[in-house]
Amino acid sequence: MENFKKKSFTVLKYIAFGVVIGVLVGAIDTLFGRVLIAITDFRTDYYLFLLPFLPLAGLLITWMYNKFSAVSLKGMSLVFETGQSKRNSIPLPLVPLVMIGTWITHLFGGSAGREGVAVQIGATLSHRIGRKFHFSNNERVLLITGMSAGFGGLFQTPLGAVFFALEVIVAGYLEYEALLPAFIASIVACITSHTLGLEKFSVNVTDTLDLTDYKVIIFLVIMGIAFGLVGRLFSYLLQKSKDFMKNKIKNPYVRIGVVSVPLAIILIFFYGGRYSGLGTNLISASFSGGEVHYYDFIVKLLLTIVTLAIGFQGGEVTPLFSIGATLGVVLGNLFGISPIVCGAIGYVAVFGSATNTLIAPILLGVEVFGVANVLPIAIVCIIAYIVNGNLSIYSSQQKAMFGFEE
Template sequence: MRYIQRWTVYATFIGIAAGILALIFDFLLGASSSFFQDELTSTIPLAIIPVIGGLLAGFIIYRFAPEAEGGGGDAVISAFHNSRGIIRGRVPLVKAIASAITIGSGGSAGKEGPIAQVAAGVGSLLGTRLKLSDRDRRIIMVSGMSAGIGSIFKSPLGGALFGIEVLYKRDFEMGAIVPAIMSSVIGYAVFIHFAGPDPIFVTCACFFENPLELFFYLLLGTTCAVVGIFYIWFFYSARDKFFRRLRVPNYVKPAIGGIGIGVLIIFFPNLVSGILGSGYGALQDALLGNLAVSAMIILIFAKILATTFTVSSGGSGGVFAPSLVIGGMVGGMVGELSHIFFPQIVSNPACFVLVGMASFFSGVAKVPIASILMISEMTGSYTLLAPLMLANVSAYALTEGWTIYESQVSTRMRSPVHRKEMHVEVLEDIKVKSAMNLNPVSVSPNDTLRHVYTLIEKTGHMGYPVVREGNLVGIITGKDIEKVEIGDWNDKLVQDAATTALITTNPDTPLEDTLHLLVNLDIGRLPVVDKENPRKLLGILTKSDIVKAHVKAMAGDAIVSKGVRVVNDSPIAGTKIFEVRTHHHHWLIGKKVSDIKLPRGIIIAIIRNDAIKIPRSVTVIRENDRIVIFSKDDRVAMIKRYLGS
């Protein structure tokens, strides 16, 4: 009960604050648009306005809060996963002003990113001032984001779910759902009290009556996935390969992006309502069936270009509104072409615009549930739920790991926030048989201790199963040998020093149970035996084997994500897992693993070409390899200095 009472107070405060902030930002955006696109165009050509706005916004961003550049939503996601939910206090103000200038001057961006970062920033600031725990600060930050989205888009339920869904590609932050819903509802109530409850868009009468239409909605979802992948690829390629390589001050780059928008205005003067700002003017025309299919096809690519010029260059604005426009145009194109060839089945192509809006954003943002609800609430239409569900899930599934929010991680298990609490679940899902060494080196009871010591020097393994006539009879380790005088090693046999009171495991035991056994008993390895015959040796499992399995499991997300750290924690106390990337000209490129002078006991995994491997000594390091290293805590700093991490 205390939980509900506490979060009711927090959610009420953050909801009211988010609603007021949404009203202020909406006012600033309107004032900015009026100034730049109405007053200023009386003396300056419209094609020049985005350049001026880009220069102003760039100066404000990079002078006062560089983290306010770009979409905003991604910055909030990154703060949740990597920064304990902390957003600098100046960011909300800088983000609001810079975004109002960017969008008002014609930059192709939307309100979602700015209001998400502004409201989340206020939530973070509140959490810090109240001295909340890191967990509670993250929750109140998510609640702020949900309330901001729910308010400005008049979508309370969709906004609440967006906040807890957008953090992951395939998961929800369920711990924040109650505060997110409460704050979103309150923020929405405050906003519509002053702005009115009318939906954002007006739609024609859309109904789903013919089951055969589902095929065309499935086709729409597939098309949205293809265009979405291209959009994400182009967006980040332009950022990484063009804008970030420009040798000009960062604050100038949004102005260069503005030049690109100016060129689009010159070439397509009749489509400026879809190119400039959010692009809602053209989208509204498409929803009412008043936009030609040729215009919609042009706008698909013009909006992708305009959004890339604006946001990838470092301008400030969200990607939600442009995604709706792109998706709406894709939907309109598919609907119109389907109507031309199959008029008896597809009777109202404008309905495809609405479904395209949701399914495209579902695919590129990984929010299949929130996008259905948000579009339904923004249009006031709930009559196309079945087509929405089908198109959404197809676009979501087909885009796989592609996402416009590069700070997203796939699941809670992959998040640094939850990684420690999820170690148990990771290792519980992996069985001993998946990690054990199937061909262990064994010794005979009649071998000398000198022979065992030679094996230790040769292989680096500190323990060996003792096998007689195919049966496991003991285990001998370096510690056992050390108990015997060195001068007696040539005479003493393994059977004189080996441990015969065996502790073993079997192939179907979860690694978590095995790890606890190793740690609690302070031993380094366990023989793996047949469950029915405990004397039949099947393999051996060491702590190193467990770490390798853990690295592979935790590194899986890196194959499909951009710029997200693979792992930065270890399941074994006193150890660390970290990552080194061999970017262009890194000194490791071309070196063999055996050439890297690392301390003993280090474990390396390499992520390369969508695969994770444990390298051998002859493995050659290549450019863009992601080297995941397991080491003791006290060696990490030295290794990082040596490798140049």
């Protein structure tokens, strides 16, 4: 009886924790997301006036971090290190710094994402609140709950968010103790952000692939290999580029100020800011019959890597979505099968490969594109995950083999 009461109390405590974090993080996600949308629209209209100031924007971001919390520059690494018991806490100044830094990056045309911001905000607040009110002694439970709320509230994909947070800290190991509070937090964050006016991106894909046709199966295998290699390439180049920039240009002001000059020039003259920002314009083109170039995916990949490697703020996931979607459309047209379906598969498979996650991208595919193509999505994601070979955009991600962490 005593054991039952103890377990019941733990369940109620986790539910309460999930609700609190879900509401708080969902509200902040809404603020962050709606301002980012407004900034993106403004930059799209006035990119010729804003992009030339990208180097100055970079200097401002670097100054802010060094002035108020230099350690916060480590970003997602702080979340991973805390979850792996390598550090005790995540600095609270990270929350406003990463939000403002990302807004500035996008306003002046840097090629970056947004999920890193939401995940860092969620993890920071969840860890701080969870510790203060003793919701759990398990560091990973606290972090995974917040990460789920951050990702889920921003993208409004609660299942994908939960399993992304569960899978990503230690690849190959799932902290099932965190499942209940993470699920509650993700659902509540989604409801909160939606209620406050943040819209979900989704495409009702009704086209299907004929899996009884052996040619389609062959094409799916080829796509799995291609998406896996692109995710692997992104992860490899991102880590190598960050190391190269830090080693070759040690002064962060010189690094971001000088390198962003040619970056700004390229972003201006490559189709008028086409590759600036999140890449949602490329995603829209992929699923609305817009113009998609065969080189879109590689140009977006390279420019995002340079933007993040020199110190601009943001994330990688939305650019990865655009890279996968545009490549998928190109391959679909090449193979003579539905480019919309191939774009949807690429959207999640490249993300899964680059983050070294498997369950999350499959669930994300269902939540964004519906259930009509869940089997081909799963097939390609599995192949891409295998081809990736345990590389990740997150350098601090640990790997677990047979239940033992490396």
